[in-house]
Amino acid sequence: MTYANPQVLTDVEWVKQNLGKPGIAIIEVDYDPKLAYEQGHIPGALLIDWRKDMNKPDVRDIIDAGEFEKLMSRLGISNDTHVILYGDYNNWFATFAFWVFEMYGHQKVQLLNGGRKKWIDSGGELTKEVPAVKPATYKVPKVNYENRVFLEDLLKMKIADPNLVLVDVRSPAEYTGEITAPPEYPNEHAQRGGHIPGAVNIPWGQAIREDGTFKSAEELRQLYSSKGVVPDKRVVTYCRIGERASVTWFVLKHLLGYKDVKVYDGSWTEWGNLVRFPIEKT
Amino acid sequence: MIKTSDGCDYPDDRLYYVDHDIWLKPAADRAYRVGVAKPFLFYSGRLSRITCRSVGSFIRQNTSLALLVSSRMEGALLTPFDCKVTAVNAAALSNPDIVSEDPYGDGWIVEVAAEGPTPRLLEAAEASKAYELKNRERGVVCLDIVPHYEIKVFGETCESILSQVGDYMRMHIKQGETLHVITSDPATEVDMISWAEKTGQGLLEIRRVGKTLHVLYRRLV
Numbered sequence: 001m002t003y004a005n006p007q008v009l010t011d012v013e014w015v016k017q018n019l020g021k022p023g024i025a026i027i028e029v030d031y032d033p034k035l036a037y038e039q040g041h042i043p044g045a046l047l048i049d050w051r052k053d054m055n056k057p058d059v060r061d062i063i064d065a066g067e068f069e070k071l072m073s074r075l076g077i078s079n080d081t082h083v084i085l086y087g088d089y090n091n092w093f094a095t096f097a098f099w100v101f102e103m104y105g106h107q108k109v110q111l112l113n114g115g116r117k118k119w120i121d122s123g124g125e126l127t128k129e130v131p132a133v134k135p136a137t138y139k140v141p142k143v144n145y146e147n148r149v150f151l152e153d154l155l156k157m158k159i160a161d162p163n164l165v166l167v168d169v170r171s172p173a174e175y176t177g178e179i180t181a182p183p184e185y186p187n188e189h190a191q192r193g194g195h196i197p198g199a200v201n202i203p204w205g206q207a208i209r210e211d212g213t214f215k216s217a218e219e220l221r222q223l224y225s226s227k228g229v230v231p232d233k234r235v236v237t238y239c240r241i242g243e244r245a246s247v248t249w250f251v252l253k254h255l256l257g258y259k260d261v262k263v264y265d266g267s268w269t270e271w272g273n274l275v276r277f278p279i280e281k282t
Numbered sequence: 283m284i285k286t287s288d289g290c291d292y293p294d295d296r297l298y299y300v301d302h303d304i305w306l307k308p309a310a311d312r313a314y315r316v317g318v319a320k321p322f323l324f325y326s327g328r329l330s331r332i333t334c335r336s337v338g339s340f341i342r343q344n345t346s347l348a349l350l351v352s353s354r355m356e357g358a359l360l361t362p363f364d365c366k367v368t369a370v371n372a373a374a375l376s377n378p379d380i381v382s383e384d385p386y387g388d389g390w391i392v393e394v395a396a397e398g399p400t401p402r403l404l405e406a407a408e409a410s411k412a413y414e415l416k417n418r419e420r421g422v423v424c425l426d427i428v429p430h431y432e433i434k435v436f437g438e439t440c441e442s443i444l445s446q447v448g449d450y451m452r453m454h455i456k457q458g459e460t461l462h463v464i465t466s467d468p469a470t471e472v473d474m475i476s477w478a479e480k481t482g483q484g485l486l487e488i489r490r491v492g493k494t495l496h497v498l499y500r501r502l503v
Contacts, residue, residue, distance in 0.1 A: 034420075035325055035355045040344075088356055117356040121333055121349045123341065126358055128301070183431055183454040184353045 001217040004257025008098075008250070009214070010084055010110040012122045019125075020044055025077050028116065029054075029087035029094040031243075036088035036116060040126030045086075046075050046133065050093040050243075054100060062265070065140040068104045072138035079138060083109040089243075090205075090212055091115030096246040099263060103148065105141045111250065114212040121211060147249065149236055149262040151270060157234070158198070165233045166199035169248045170240060170268065175201040177281045180272065181240060190272025194279040196238070200227050204244040207251045220256055231258050238264040238271075284410045288417045288491060290320040290424035293386050298409035299401070300416065302360040305386065306403060309393065313368065316347065317390040318359065318381065321413055324422045326352045328430050329378040334370040334392055341365055347392050350381075353431075359391055364398035382428040423491050425498050429462035431455060436466045440473050447499070451483065455501045460486065463497040470495055 003009070018024060019042070026045040030036045037047045048054065053071055054062055063071065077083060083106060087094035094115060101109040112119065120126070149157070157164050173179045177193025195201070206223055209215055215223070229235060235252055237245040242265030253261040271277060285291040292298065296307035297314075303322035306314040323329075331351040335341055346358040347367065370392050374380045381389035404412065417423070433450050435443045443465055455461055463474070471488065474497045478485035484500035 032354065035357070039325070040358055040360060089354075090356075115356075117349060117351065120346045120356060120358040123335060123339075123345050125342065125345045126360060127344060179453045183450075 001221070003214075003217050003255040005254040008110055008254045009113045011113050011213075012119055012124055015042065015084060015112060015119075016124060023080070024082045024084065025075065026084045026086070026112075027075070027094075027097070029085055029097040031087075031089050031093050038128070040128055041116075042086070042119060043125055043127045043129070044131050046131065048075075048097060050087075050096065054093075054097060062100055062103075065104055065143050068100070069138045069140055073135050074133070076133040076136045077138060078136040079107065079141070081108070081136075084112055085109065086112035086115045086119065088116050090117065090208065090247075092204075092243040092247060095250050096243045099147060099246040099249060103144055105144055113214060117212040147253070147262055149264050151264075151266050154236060154264055157236070161234060163232070163234050165229055165235055166196055166264075167229055167235060167237045167248060168195045168199040168201050168239070169204040169237055169244050170195075170201070171203055172201060174240065174268070175199075177279070180268075185240070190240075190269050192272045192279055194272070194281040195268075196271055197278050197280045199238075199280075200229065202227055202229065202248070204239070204247045207248065214251065214255060217255060220251055224252065224256070231256070233258075233260075235261045236264050237261065238267040240268045241265070242267050284406050286410050286414045286417070288414065288423045289426075289489065290410075290413060290417060290422070292319070292406040292410045292413070294406035296386075297403035297405060298413075299362045299403055300409055300412045302362055304359060304362075307390075312396040312400075313393065314396070315390050315393045316359070316361075318350070318385050319409075319413070320385060320424045321417055321422045322350075322357070323382060323385060323428045324417075324424060326350060326355045326357050327432055328352060328382045328428050332375050332378050332381065332391070334375060335367050337367050337370060339367050340397065341367060341394070343398065347394065350378075361394065362403075363396050363400045365394040365396050367392055368395050369393035418492070421491075421494060423489060423496055425462065425487050425489070425496065427460060427486070427498070429498060430459040432462040432464065434464045438467070440467055440470050443467060443470060444473060444477050447477070448481065451499070451501055457501050457503075459501055461499045461501070463495075463499065465495050465497075466493055467495070 028037045028041045028045045029048045085094040175195045180189040180193045237248045239245040245263045249263045252258045303319050334348045348359040350357040482503045484502045487498040489496045
């Protein structure tokens with residue numbers, strides 16, 4: 001059994017062989033560029049600072065199509081550029097970026113399997129040099145919302161669709177409400193701890209090997225189907241702010257080929273702050 | 283040993299390559315023992331996992347000798363010259379705490395033999411000056427121990443800072459573990475001290491650097 005869409009992944013060896021080739025843009029997507037990109041990155045890699053570049057500064061939302069076009073232009077990426085994403089924190093934010101690239105219809109985008117960690121671990125070269133960029137023109141062909149769900153629609157789905165399964169991909173301690181954020185994010189909490197009623201807990205990391213790469217298709221199929229997350233279900237993944245949820249979305253949608261998988265990026269920092277919303281702790 | 287005003291220290295029996303935050307201790311002709319310089323641990327926090335390239339492998343300049351992972355960082359130990367790995371510190375690999383606790387001694391990472399031209403490596407006197415500037419620019423301080431966790435609280439009132447510290451300690455920190463609080467509130471110092479007394483938590487260190495206050499607590503109760 002192989003991955004459903006193997007073309008969404010690339011590996012360290014391929015990137016090493018193709019460094020500097022025209023038409024390819026490698027982008028490091030970091031939550032904390034100071035501790036990652038600025039300490040050394042893949043030669044020629046561009047930077048997306050997740051907080052600043054992927055999110056709107058005022059409203060809580062990801063950037064819109066126009067802002068995505070501006071970002072791509074600034075990074076010198078055109079519609080036909082082959083984009084390779086990787087990043088810090090186990091590729092969480094790179095995978096979130098992948099989800100955004102897909103939303104805005106970028107044709108050729110891949111995730112570097114294992115991310116920054118695997119690159120360093122495999123002896124990949126690092127540099128502190130920031131590449132010079134020639135701005136390009138970029139046009140979002142069409143916005144595709146099928147991978148995203150907002151609170152309002154989630155509530156309707158929860159009532160109307162018995163086929164819906166919610167996957168909470170946070171740690172068990174977050175799922176039971178013992179903590180409201182992982183320790184490395186002290187300032188991003190919700191008012192209450194716990195999970196959305198009915199959600200099953202399959203921490204994102206269970207899909208990942210020790211070296212940061214994805215488990216085999218067979219192992220993944222086993223993992224999710226044993227918890228009732230099967231291909232004919234309608235699946236919604238969530239975490240705290242949406243980044244880890246995008247990792248599980250990537251696994252289900254692209255590695256296992258499930259048809260209907262969405263990220264609820266409002267996630268726990270939305271649900272856990274709502275007044276009079278039901279919460280489960282077990 | 284040279285100690286700078288930011289609390290970092292640099293033994294003078296070895297050389298440094300400041301760009302990569304490493305020290306290199308000459309062992310024999312063109313052979314070095316290599317480890318991380320103190321400021322690196324400010325960025326990384328306590329290390330949780332270390333993997334090394336295997337003994338005998340040839341490592342090109344600016345590629346990694348080791349991967350150093352903490353809860354917030356996937357960092358690299360880069361070699362400033364082409365080299366061959368001649369030994370790895372198995373003790374540090376199986377227990378990364380050794381590196382956090384004794385980065386200049388038992389917490390060395392690898393030994394290498396240089397195979398190409400080496401760039402200029404700095405003596406402790408020169409390296410400490412370069413680091414002092416770099417550390418000031420980046421707000422780096424070295425505390426007596428490398429804390430398990432870090433929390434930054436800026437632009438809030440003292441009560442709010444302390445309630446956040448209390449919450450954080452209750453939720454994330456086990457007894458015996460340490461928390462580094464970084465704050466910009468100038469009026470906080472006295473309250474930080476009395477908070478520890480009131481709650482029975484340990485206050486290990488308090489240090490003001492520029493406009494920033496660094497406080498190190500240990501969870502006791």
